Amino acid sequence: MAGGPGVAVYLVGGHESAYGRELTRFTGSAATIAEAATAPGRGLQDLAEDALASEQTVVAVPMTFGRDPQMVAETAKTLKWLSARAPGRVAVSAPFGTTDHLTTWLRAAANRAATGGGRTALLAVAPHSNPFDEAELHRLAYLVATYGALPEVHATIADDSAELAAAAARARALGAERVVAVPAGFAATLPDADVELAGPLVGEAAVARVVRIRVVAALAALVAGDDGIDVALAADHGHGYAHSHAGDEHPHTHADGTTHVHSHGSAHPHAHADHRPATPVGDGVHGYHQ
The missing domain is CATH 3.40.50 (Rossmann fold)
Known part of the structure; x- marks a missing residue:
């Protein structure tokens, strides 16, 4: 173990x-x-x-x-x-x-898919969750399409074969000759559909x-x-809808144990930044995409 x-x-x-x-x-x-x-x-x-x-x-x-x-x-x-x-x-x-690692692994999947030739679309497939986490996948798919081997990379939120098949049909309507799907999570397989499976992701x-x-x-x-x-x-601090404070003061403790007071004189929405240090590059994650 x-x-x-x-x-x-x-x-x-x-x-x-x-x-x-x-x-x-x-x-x-x-x-x-x-x-x-x-x-x-x-x-x-x-x-x-x-x-x-x-x-x-x-x-x-x-x-x-x-x-x-x-x-x-x-x-x-x-x-x-x-x-x-x-x-x-x-x-x-x-x-x-982290999402940086997910982007790296999705780019690796795009590279693998591109070797098959033809105009290829990659579907990064995840189950339904919540609007914020689903939106994040759309952001990452855009980055992979912008900086990866394939210009067509689509975030696909699908729980079943019908939803995955519909996503594949949309990709073909946009001109894809091949549609390759990869799980954007830990799934080993995906629902049955007329797609090529390039998974698991890792x-x-x-x-x-x-x-x-x-x-x-x-x-x-x-x-x-x-x-x-x-x-x-504190991992989900600032995740989701922005919150507002109206004329309040409240203590805020960082991960390093230091505390300071936020003072808000008027209501305004904001999302706090995550104060945790980023995962260091070279921790054994980047580049592993077997």
């Missing part, structure tokens, strides 16, 4: 992995990278409680490509009270990936490598007194 003896590793998923169901192929035996996959909430809580009762250390790895910060925060909320009960034995790692060996990197870093931070929970709690 990724964490070694005495460490229980859990992969936690949201809409990018069918709430953990698409992660089960990485779990359950000595050859895999984690004990179990689950969604935040009761399932994760029960798994963590059982591991702690067995004197294990718990590491939860939020399995997102950067499009589900709410799931990261929910993971931390689930484990926060357990961390208080078992200090030094519960950790939330950095998320599996090979299993690459997923295993990244998870191990995340777990090792989380355990090292835990030894140093940082369980990762406070940073994870």
Whole structure:
């Protein structure tokens, strides 16, 4: 297992992995990278409680490509009270990936699709989630089309064969001779449709490598007194609709522990920036697109 003896590793998923169901192929035996996959909430809580009762250390790895910060925060909320009960034995790692990593992997998929010849469209396929996370996929698809090997890259929100087939028909109506579809998440397959499948997005060996990197870093931070929970709690800060303050003052605590007071004399919508440091380049994620 990724964490070694005495460490229980859990992969936690949201809409990018069918709430953990698409992660089960990485779990359950000595050859895999984690004990179990689950969604935040009761399932994760029960798994963590059982591991702690067995004197294990718990590491939860939020399995997102950067499009589900709410799931990261929910993971931390689930484990926060357990961390208080078992200090030094519960950790939330950095998320599996960021949207920069997702862009890199989608560009790799576009490069692979382009080798097949003909006028090709790539569909980056994800299930329905929420307007903000879906809009983010459209933004990334535009970047891949702008800077990648294919000029036609489309974000495709599809839960079933009919929705995927309709997206493929639109691409052909725009002149595509070939339509290639790739999961924009952790799915190994896609609904049946008249498309070429270029997936999964990331090979299993690459997923295993990244998870191990995340777990090792989380355990090292835990030894140093940082369980990762406070940073994870703030993952969705500023995500979604902008909020407003009318003549209020409120304290705001950053991930580094410093606190200052926001003072707002009039109502105005704004979204706070994420104060967490960016994932460093060269952490073993970029370039892995087996």
